Amino acid sequence: MDDPIRRGDRDRAARRQGGGPTTEVTTYSYFGNVAVGLCEGPIAAIRRIWADGEEMDLSDIDIRVYRGDEEQLPDPLIEVKQGAGKAPAYRGLAYLVFERLALERYGNRIPQISCEVLRPIGRLEEEIRAVTIIPGASEHGLDPRRVREELAEGEDRLVNRNVLNGDSDIEASIDELAALCPQLERAALVVSWFGDDLRAGHCRVRPKVEVRVRHENEDWRVSGLSRGDAEVVSSFDGGPVFGGTPSDSGVLKAIGALKDRGLKVTYYPFLLMDVPPGNGLPDPDGGAEQAAFPWRGRISLDVAVGRAGSADGTAAARSAVEAFLGTAASGDFSVSGSRVNYSGPAEWSYRRMIFHQAHLAAAGGADAFVIGSELRGLTRIRDDEGRFPFVEGLIAIAEGVKEILPDAVVTYAADWSEYFGYHPDDGTGDVFFNLDPLWASPAIDAIGIDNYLPLTDWRDGDENPAASSIYDRDGLKAGIAGGEYFDWYYASETDRAEKHRTPITDGAHGKPWVFRPKDLVSWWSNPHLERRSGVELAEPTAFVPMAKPIWLTEARLPGDRQGRQPAEPLRRSEILRERLAAFLDRRA
Incomplete structure (x- = not known):
């Protein structure tokens, strides 16, 4: 399938030495057209290619990849060489075609080609319909265009290109994702701002940068701040602990890149807590100081x-x-090109973060918007009238976001321990469906749940577990609506260690689903009657059963839930969590 090495691009240069005659020098550049067979198809994609052991920059070469399916057509260059109707399509064979591959660096010969081939071997990739684009903290990591930083005179680097198989990191990632997950429909774009205190009344929420000074061809700018105006994230061992907030212009271009590939975009504002070790801040939970980089x-x-x-x-x-909420309003913002301008109160608040990002989402044409996630400690706070002020604040925010994004799906991503209600551990027997006013709001289109519930309680050394192993598909499937947090719970860490399980019951009321975080179907299908001192109220909440779909805005990975109290959320490292979380966007 090789086209013989050919001479091309002959350059002629006239040279005169002293007063003598002109000497004509002819130089030759050699190129090769070559097809390289790889393996039985179909494959998903090629990630990297090496020529004579050196990785190739794929942005510099003209290459076509044939996946090896049964529908592929002949390569046009081969067909030109062989004649119309005489070129095989090589169906079932994955192969590459290089066109005019420059050969000088390989000794003017066809180099030895090696490839990293991507080929799914199970069902998972074929069934994934939605994912999260992370990390949400990277100053230019979401920008599809190359951003160049000058390090010193004559020395620079590309801050958002660490691979050779795409123009930028995000372009390469999206291309690979589309190839591996052909049924993909939606991507959630995470964009982070930073909180600085676990005490709501003292916490400020703002965008931050990794370093104060950076000489770059694409200026960082967020919410009217330039790099020099922004705060810098905490550092450790000489480097930033977090990536900075993504630049507004890069976020807009990322939305466009996703939509250009036919994906719906869910815009996911995210709150990271930049509370470093040794912060000296009073801990609401009674510790010596606030834990480093805690869960929001x-x-x-x-x-x-x-x-x-x-x-x-x-x-x-x-x-x-x-x-904590602040007073910024949706009308305090205006968009000019890739800039979102702010003219409201001088505050760094939660409302400012959400409305700023909602205007970015609208400018980019996002299809869905998340007004917050897992703010469980705030949604349970009551005022002197027994009302839940943060839930009221979320409703007002959702209404403001709807004004900005009238056609988008708007939701709140509740923690799995938060979405279904609040049962104060004070002996009163009270049951609150504290988020029901939010779920019932006309400004909310779906019930978002970050689902980190366990499927199995398999332990190393188990001999007679409910499932034959942690890989038992039937056992895992049964755990979706059964097992821990459905049929039973562990009342203490001692009980967990000894596998002493307490059944989840509801006495005379006969509604155990009220206390079952895992029983999404019953919670979704039934009217919600709150209780005071254990007695049901006569009228249900505003929640309308089955009126809105459930979105699993995040879903758990195996092996990240051991030794937690039944009522506790997962308090893993936030950085690790956001690198692992998968956004499935599934409906119950």
């Missing part, structure tokens, strides 16, 4: 809900929540 679900009052001395249930609790 721990944001609460100065003294957390449920602890002695907490302001929960007072007017001061509402004031703390309102300080």
Whole structure:
């Protein structure tokens, strides 16, 4: 299939030496047209190619990849060489065609070609319909265009290109994703700002950068801030702990790149907590200081809900929540090109973050928008009238986002321990469906749940578990609506270690689903009647059964749920969690 090496692009240069005659020098550049057979098809894609052991920059060469399916057509260059109707299509064979491959660096010969081939071998890739684009903290990582940083005179680097199989990291990632997951329909674009305190009344939410000064051809700019104006993320061992907030212009181009590939885009604002070690900040949960880089679900009052001395249930609790929310309005923003301008109150608040990002999402044409995620510590705070001020704040935010994105799906991504209700551990027997006003709001189109519920309680050394192994498909399937958090729970860590299981029951009411985080179907299908002192109220909440779809806005991976209290959320490293979380966008 090789086209013989040929001479091409002959360059002639006239040279005169002294006063003598002109000497004509002829130089030759050699190119090769070559097809390389790889393996039995079909494959998904080629990630990397080496020529004589050196990785090739695929942006510099003209290459066509044939996946080896039964529908592929002959390569046009081969057909030109062999004649119309005389070139085989090589169906069932995956192969490459290089056109005019420059050969000088390989000694003017066809080099030895090696490839990294991508080929799914199971069903998973074929069934994935939605994913998350992460990390959400990378100043230019979402920008499809190359961003160049000058390091010193005559020395620079591309900050968003660390691969040779795409123009930028995100372009290469999207191309690979589309090849591996042919049924992909939606991508969630995570964009992070940073909180700086677990105490709601003291926490400020703002974009941050990795370094104060960076000489680059694409200026970083977010919410009216330039690099020199922004705060810098915490550092460790000489480097930033987090990537910076993605630049507004890069976010807009990323939305466009995803939509150009036919994907629907869910815009996912994300709150990372930049609370470094040795912060000295009072811990709402009673620790010596706030834990380093904590989970955003721990944001609460100065003294957390449920602890002695907490302001929960007072007017001061509402004031703390309102300080966190801020007063920025959806109309305080305007868009000019790739810039979102802000003219509202001088505050770095939760509302400013969400409305800023909603305007970016609208400018880019996003199809869905998440107004927050896993803020469990805030959604359980009550004021002096027994109302939930942060839930009210989320409703107001959802209404503002709907004004900005009237045609987009709007949701809140609740933690799995949060979505279905709140049962204070105070002996009252109260049952609150505290998020129901949000789920019932006309501004909310879907019920979002970050689902990190366990499927199995398999332990190393188990001999007679419910499933034959952690790989038992029937056992895993049964765990979707059964097992821990459905049929039973562990009342203590001792019980967990000894596998002493307490059944989930509901006495005379006969509604155990009220206390089952895993029973999504019953929660979704039934009216919700709250309880006071264990007695059901006469009227249900505003929640309308089966009125809105459930989206699993995140879903758990195996092996990340051991030794947690039944009512506790997963408090893994936030950075690791966001690198692993898969956004499935499934409906119940």
